[in-house]
Amino acid sequence: MKARSGQLIFTIIAIALAGLFIGLTIKATNFEELKTAAKEANYFWLVVSMVLSIVSYWFRAARWKLLLDPIGYPIKTQSGFWAISFAYFMNLTIPRSGEIARATSLYKMEKVPADKSLGIIVLERVIDVLFLGLFFLLTFIFNSETLFSFFSMGKGFPLEKFGILIGILLLLGIIFFIFFNKIKNLKIYQSGINFLNGIWVGFKSILKLKKRTLFIAYSFGIWLCYFLMTYLVVFAFPETRDFGLGEGFFLIVSGALGMILPAVGGLGYPYVMSMAFAAIYLSKGQTAEEGKAVGNYFGLILYFAQIISILIFGFLSIYFVGKIRNSAVNEESAQQQL
Numbered sequence: 001m002k003a004r005s006g007q008l009i010f011t012i013i014a015i016a017l018a019g020l021f022i023g024l025t026i027k028a029t030n031f032e033e034l035k036t037a038a039k040e041a042n043y044f045w046l047v048v049s050m051v052l053s054i055v056s057y058w059f060r061a062a063r064w065k066l067l068l069d070p071i072g073y074p075i076k077t078q079s080g081f082w083a084i085s086f087a088y089f090m091n092l093t094i095p096r097s098g099e100i101a102r103a104t105s106l107y108k109m110e111k112v113p114a115d116k117s118l119g120i121i122v123l124e125r126v127i128d129v130l131f132l133g134l135f136f137l138l139t140f141i142f143n144s145e146t147l148f149s150f151f152s153m154g155k156g157f158p159l160e161k162f163g164i165l166i167g168i169l170l171l172l173g174i175i176f177f178i179f180f181n182k183i184k185n186l187k188i189y190q191s192g193i194n195f196l197n198g199i200w201v202g203f204k205s206i207l208k209l210k211k212r213t214l215f216i217a218y219s220f221g222i223w224l225c226y227f228l229m230t231y232l233v234v235f236a237f238p239e240t241r242d243f244g245l246g247e248g249f250f251l252i253v254s255g256a257l258g259m260i261l262p263a264v265g266g267l268g269y270p271y272v273m274s275m276a277f278a279a280i281y282l283s284k285g286q287t288a289e290e291g292k293a294v295g296n297y298f299g300l301i302l303y304f305a306q307i308i309s310i311l312i313f314g315f316l317s318i319y320f321v322g323k324i325r326n327s328a329v330n331e332e333s334a335q336q337q338l
Contacts, residue, residue, distance in 0.1 A: 037237060037297040045236040049229040049302065050309040056225035057084050057313070060124070063218035067120045068112060070209055079109040082320045089314025091266070092307070105317075109324040131223045135253050143246035143283075150254065150279035227252050233302050239294050247280055258299075266303070273299030 061080030068075055083106040087098030103117035139147050209215055231248035234240040243251075251273070258272030277295025278288035 033293060034297045034300065038301060040238065041301060042236045045232050046301070046305045049233050050305055052225045052229040052232075053306055053309050054313060056222050056229070057081055057088075059218050059221040059225065060084055063215060063222070064120060064124070066209060066211055066215050066218065067123070068116070071116060073110070073112045073116060075106065075110040075112060076324075078320075079106060079324055082317045082324065083109065085313040085317035086321060088310045089317060092310060092314075105321050109321060109328060111328070127219060131219065132253065132256050135223070135227070135249055135256075139246070139249040139253050143250050145283040146247070146250050146279050147253075149282040150250070150276060226256075229306075230255050230302070233298070233305075236301075237294070237298060240298065243280075250280065251276060270296065270299035270303050273302070 058077070058081055061077050061084055064080045064084075065075050065077050083102045086105050087102035089098075090101040091098035099118065099121050100114075102121065103112075103114040106112050106117050107114050227248060230252050231243075231245075234243040234247070234251075254272055254276035255269060258269035259266050261268035261272070274292045274295035277298065278291035281291030281294070282288050
């Protein structure tokens, strides 16, 4: 009952955030400019972006297979591909529901226990955070002015706030140790322990990997796709064609932050991208309003392009997950009869 209540609360918050971001985006969008931009856009680059997003699914599926093999669950890459496609599809309804859908759909096709799949998925999230940190570092090196503009939007961030933040963290740490015996019996604490155990299972699978070079290559392939599927779209619009790699690094960091926000359907993405463009324009000596105007239609058009690819492969995944499952069941029945 408590788990269902927690999920309901999370869903309400996600829907509320989605509504908030829709309202903010609509309020800031000039629909005449959006219409003009849509007419003038070079859709070749948007199609390339959509294709790259699907290629990233394959890289992620191939890496997932590498991580499951050492713990005794060899799977077909195509099964992982369709499980991942279904996961992204489900994320359009309830944020983060995709992880559960991914694990359960793989179980249907390959009989991999969901807890083992989830352990690997948790590890993948840790790896994703590391790569996001890498792009954050690249942004800091090549485009620090834009990064500072994004976080402060020209208003600065007083050092006193860092002191307050550190004080709060220390206070929370003291409270944790004082009430540890009571806290460890809470469900949230147990969930955290299970989360860490999942990471440990995943790390053990990495230690047993025989193809570590391939694992690294797949990991870089995933994030190269993420980078290119965002950066290449700048060539679709006249106002952004002069953006360099520095702006590209910044856009992938901003876009990732937009997708992390727990809003249904990733609807925080267009708004965050408008803020990102405001920061880019400020760093170039232009106004934030000019940047937001460009960022609004850039974010919306890129967002809808990716949603289309997610929907197409999401619906296909429903068919293929069922087909692969039925084939596995029929094969198992035939073996039993023999």
